[in-house]
Amino acid sequence: xxxxxxxxxxxxxxxxxxxxxxxxxxxxxxxxxxxxxxxxxxxxxxxxxxxxxxxxxxxxxxxxxxxxxxxxxxxxxxxxxxxxxxxxxxxxxxxxxxxxxxxxxxxxxxxxxxxxxxxxxxxxxxxxxxxxxxxxxxxxxxxxxxxxxxxxxxxxxxxxxxxxxxxxxxxxxxxxxxxxxxxxxxxxxxxxxxxxxxxxxxxxxxxxxxxxxxxxxxxxxxxxxxxxxxxxxxxxxxxxxxxxxxxxxxxxxxxxxxxxxxxxxxxxxxxxxxxxxxxxxxxxxxxxxxxxxxxxxxxxxxxxxxxxxxxxxxxxxxxxxxxxxxxxxxxxxxxxxxxxxxxxxxxxxxxxxxxxxxxxxxxxxxxxxxxxxxxxx
Numbered sequence: 001x002x003x004x005x006x007x008x009x010x011x012x013x014x015x016x017x018x019x020x021x022x023x024x025x026x027x028x029x030x031x032x033x034x035x036x037x038x039x040x041x042x043x044x045x046x047x048x049x050x051x052x053x054x055x056x057x058x059x060x061x062x063x064x065x066x067x068x069x070x071x072x073x074x075x076x077x078x079x080x081x082x083x084x085x086x087x088x089x090x091x092x093x094x095x096x097x098x099x100x101x102x103x104x105x106x107x108x109x110x111x112x113x114x115x116x117x118x119x120x121x122x123x124x125x126x127x128x129x130x131x132x133x134x135x136x137x138x139x140x141x142x143x144x145x146x147x148x149x150x151x152x153x154x155x156x157x158x159x160x161x162x163x164x165x166x167x168x169x170x171x172x173x174x175x176x177x178x179x180x181x182x183x184x185x186x187x188x189x190x191x192x193x194x195x196x197x198x199x200x201x202x203x204x205x206x207x208x209x210x211x212x213x214x215x216x217x218x219x220x221x222x223x224x225x226x227x228x229x230x231x232x233x234x235x236x237x238x239x240x241x242x243x244x245x246x247x248x249x250x251x252x253x254x255x256x257x258x259x260x261x262x263x264x265x266x267x268x269x270x271x272x273x274x275x276x277x278x279x280x281x282x283x284x285x286x287x288x289x290x291x292x293x294x295x296x297x298x299x300x301x302x303x304x305x306x307x308x309x310x311x312x313x314x315x316x317x318x319x320x321x322x323x324x325x326x327x328x329x330x331x332x333x334x335x336x337x338x339x340x341x342x343x344x345x346x347x348x349x350x351x352x353x354x355x356x357x358x359x360x361x362x363x364x365x366x367x368x369x370x371x372x373x374x375x376x377x
Contacts, residue, residue: 024346024377027052027353029090029265033073037081040359045083047367048374052351054172054225057089057120060109062096069097069109071116078124081131087124088202089117090172098177098184106184110191121166129161136160171196172225174204182217189220205262207231207252213259224260226344228253228336229267229355234326235280241302241326243267246335256343264340264377268354268370269361270327274317282315287325296323330369337376346377 030053037045044050058074078087091113101109133156142148173192177185193201205224209216228249234242244267272287273280289310290296296304304323311317328336340346352374362370 022346022348022350024348024374025052025351026050026374027054027085027263027351028357029054029056029353029355030357031056031090031355033075034077035075036077036079037083039081041357042082044357044359044362044367045085048362048370050083050085052086052088052353053357054088054090054353057091057117060091060093060097060113062094062100067100068105069093069101071112074116075120077127078120079127079131086169088170088172089120089168090174091117093173093175093185093188095176095178095181098175098181098188101184101188103184103187106188107191110188110195113192114195117168117171118166121168125164125166126161128164129157132160133157168196168199170200170202172202172204173221176204176206177209177216177219179215179217186217186220193221202263204265205258205260207249210258211252211254218259221260223263224258225263225265225351225353226340227265228340229265229328234273234283237275237278237280237322239324241328242273243269243271243326243328244336245328246332246339249336250339253339253343256345258344261349262344263351263353264344264346265353265355266333266336266373267328268365269356269358270325270364273324273326274312274315275322275324276318276320281317281321284312284315284323286313287323290323290325302326330365333373334376337373341377350377352377 026049028050035055055078056075058071060069061072062068063070097109098106133153136156137151137153139145142150171192173189175185189201189203200222202223202225203219203221205219205226207226207228210226229244230242231244231248231252232239232242236242272284272290274282274284289312290304295306295308295310297307298304299322302325304325306317306319306321306323309316309318317323354370354373
């Protein structure tokens with residue numbers, strides 16, 4: 001009897017201290033028009049043990065004047081300083097592009113997208129070469145060294161640049177395709193794959209596309225990135241939180257037989273939504289105004305009424321406008337993770353990515369909390 005007791009005790013203690021059988025790949029999305037890391041960003045990458053980043057390289061929109069799809073809003077600089085996460089180029093394509101383009105235009109678009117991705121990759125490598133050359137030509141405390149002989153910077157940069165090849169293991173294509181645009185979009189994905197035969201092609205999967213896969217179709221790619229946020233429309237006055245709730249997420253993740261290997265994307269941001277009466281006035285990424293109690297009055301949890309006219313960025317707001325603050329709480333995020341794990345296979349090749357990499361959002365949630373979210377997978 002005593003032996004049985006010790007066996008049971010051992011099982012209980014072992015199960016309580018057991019860690020996950022796997023460690024997911026820690027990832028972030030970066031969605032700005034320039035990426036310039038300094039010491040603070042390097043520190044966040046190191047503290048969170050970030051191994052991977054989806055970086056928005058450019059968007060593709062349909063040009064009404066030329067009547068063709070064109071790349072727009074290209075990222076103009078990528079400088080990672082001392083950080084070294086794996087970079088996946090990410091391209092957002094509007095649904096209008098695939099609705100209005102014919103196959104000839106889509107063929108041409110795939111070629112132009114590939115050229116632009118390679119151009120940005122070359123520019124990214126040039127910045128790496130500049131940093132490497134600077135460290136070689138101007139080593140730490142070089143001015144204190146006796147008989148220091150400075151190398152030619154341009155020559156060293158050329159040598160370092162030649163060592164860096166433009167190539168990406170993965171390309172992410174982001175498009176909220178519909179049943180009507182499915183055929184053209186899937187055709188475009190195949191043409192993009194032809195341009196990058198040695199890279200994995202990943203497509204974003206919206207929640208409705210996951211739940212109604214028989215209608216939406218399964219994109220012809222190597223894997224999907226399931227976007228577990230932006231569940232409802234922010235322009236609805238009655239919406240509680242358009243970024244998402246665990247209850248809404250559970251209504252979409254209802255099965256476990258999606259035909260693609262899935263990575264996971266979760267929200268790590270907040271914003272404010274403004275209304276004038278029932279009229280939607282816009283989304284405010286900077287809502288520090290609510291800290292000024294002379295300007296706003298709190299009505300309910302997360303809702304405020306302006307007490308004065310105010311300009312926030314490019315949005316002019318008036319006395320009486322209603323502000324709704326939207327953010328996913330810590331408890332809600334943990335519930336969302338539980339829902340995802342209950343239906344979707346997670347292993348050590350799964351990327352768990354948070355949108356988006358921004359000092360403001362990361363410091364708001366805290367690196368310890370974010371590390372715990374990763375660990376929960």
